[in-house]
Amino acid sequence: MPGRQNDPTNPTDLTPTRKTLISTEIDYEREGFQTGVLRIPYSHDRSAYGHIPAPVAVLKQGAGPTVLLTGGNHGDEYEGPLALMKLLQRMPTMQIQGRLIVIPALNFPAFLNGSRTSPIDRGNLNRMFPGDRNGSVTAMIAHYVDSELFPRADVVLDLHAGGASFNHMPTLLAALPSDPARRAEYLKLVDAFAAPHTMIMDLLGEDRTYGAAAERHGTLFLCGEFGGFGSCNVEGLAIVEQGLRRVLHATGLTRGDSPPPPRHDTRFIAVEGTRHYLFAPRHGVFEPCFTLGQQVAAGELAGRLFDPHAPWERPRELHFGAAGMVVCARSFAGVAPGDCIALLASPATL
Numbered sequence: 001m002p003g004r005q006n007d008p009t010n011p012t013d014l015t016p017t018r019k020t021l022i023s024t025e026i027d028y029e030r031e032g033f034q035t036g037v038l039r040i041p042y043s044h045d046r047s048a049y050g051h052i053p054a055p056v057a058v059l060k061q062g063a064g065p066t067v068l069l070t071g072g073n074h075g076d077e078y079e080g081p082l083a084l085m086k087l088l089q090r091m092p093t094m095q096i097q098g099r100l101i102v103i104p105a106l107n108f109p110a111f112l113n114g115s116r117t118s119p120i121d122r123g124n125l126n127r128m129f130p131g132d133r134n135g136s137v138t139a140m141i142a143h144y145v146d147s148e149l150f151p152r153a154d155v156v157l158d159l160h161a162g163g164a165s166f167n168h169m170p171t172l173l174a175a176l177p178s179d180p181a182r183r184a185e186y187l188k189l190v191d192a193f194a195a196p197h198t199m200i201m202d203l204l205g206e207d208r209t210y211g212a213a214a215e216r217h218g219t220l221f222l223c224g225e226f227g228g229f230g231s232c233n234v235e236g237l238a239i240v241e242q243g244l245r246r247v248l249h250a251t252g253l254t255r256g257d258s259p260p261p262p263r264h265d266t267r268f269i270a271v272e273g274t275r276h277y278l279f280a281p282r283h284g285v286f287e288p289c290f291t292l293g294q295q296v297a298a299g300e301l302a303g304r305l306f307d308p309h310a311p312w313e314r315p316r317e318l319h320f321g322a323a324g325m326v327v328c329a330r331s332f333a334g335v336a337p338g339d340c341i342a343l344l345a346s347p348a349t350l
């Protein structure tokens with residue numbers, strides 16, 4: 001059944017005809033190297049007909065897979081964007097078979113602001129999928145990715161870090177497809193990336209993420225956390241850069257490249273439900289009794305929570321709910337009820 005069309009003679013027919021309101025001069029089907037911007041409409045007090053220009057680059061050479069690389073999904077995470085900006089320096093002279101789409105800072109307003117969420121609408125891009133064509137700036141970005149980029153991509157990598165509120169061990173995050181053939185294909189990419197750890201994340205049912213949306217499209221999707229503190233982790237950046245080169249090679253996109261051999265055989269770990277999360281039960285100032293990467297036992301003292309309004313009272317002791325390795329730790333000592341203070345992961349077998 002043909003879709004409904006606009007009637008140009010009827011001014012009251014306002015059926016939207018464009019799948020997205022974000023436009024670009026980039027032609028994803030054109031051969032060669034292109035740079036440009038995604039023009040995200042943003043009409044506001046100081047710019048009535050304005051837009052936000054978010055940089056994008058595409059290299060297409062012949063037939064082959066399409067790989068989408070994104071960073072800056074959160075604006076205070078820097079290893080991904082820096083690795084991708086360095087990749088952009090090489091892209092014009094790269095020899096590939098297929099198509100490479102690179103967006104170093106997907107939530108561009110957040111990235112320019114150095115914040116997790118957008119200063120325009122407070123949008124957390126990674127909690128807004130599948131987005132909204134007619135929504136806020138951040139919702140429109142999510143919708144563009146979901147409707148224009150995911151359908152074109154065979155492999156997607158989204159590069160994260162802990163941001164200002166966390167420090168995270170450099171870790172690839174894996175979401176294994178259930179289909180055995182797809183799973184084998186996926187594990188080749190995991191092995192190629194060769195992060196020190198590969199973690200099966202448990203977001204406690206959260207399904208508004210970029211990753212959940214990519215999986216709904218049947219795309220092979222990898223992401224990872226490579227540092228934190230709103231800074232650039234030097235080791236994390238090296239892991240990302242080398243991992244990307246090996247993954248691009250493993251997809252067949254850069255067959256002529258000779259990427260550096262892996263430094264690690266990745267170790268699989270898994271987050272298993274709320275028992276691996278440590279949350280703050282009340283406001284206070286938290287004294288941690290652990291360090292990132294430490295192995296802890298179930299019931300072990302995690303830290304003490306002091307009440308700044310009654311500093312003479314005994315601090316409340318917090319204990320880990322399960323054994324595991326501390327893969328992620330909160331940056332800020334001040335906590336509010338519900339804040340995640342630490343995340344654990346246990347060794348996993350696939």
Ligand SMILES: [Zn+2]
Pocket residue numbers: 073074077126160161162163
């Ligand atoms: Zn992130």
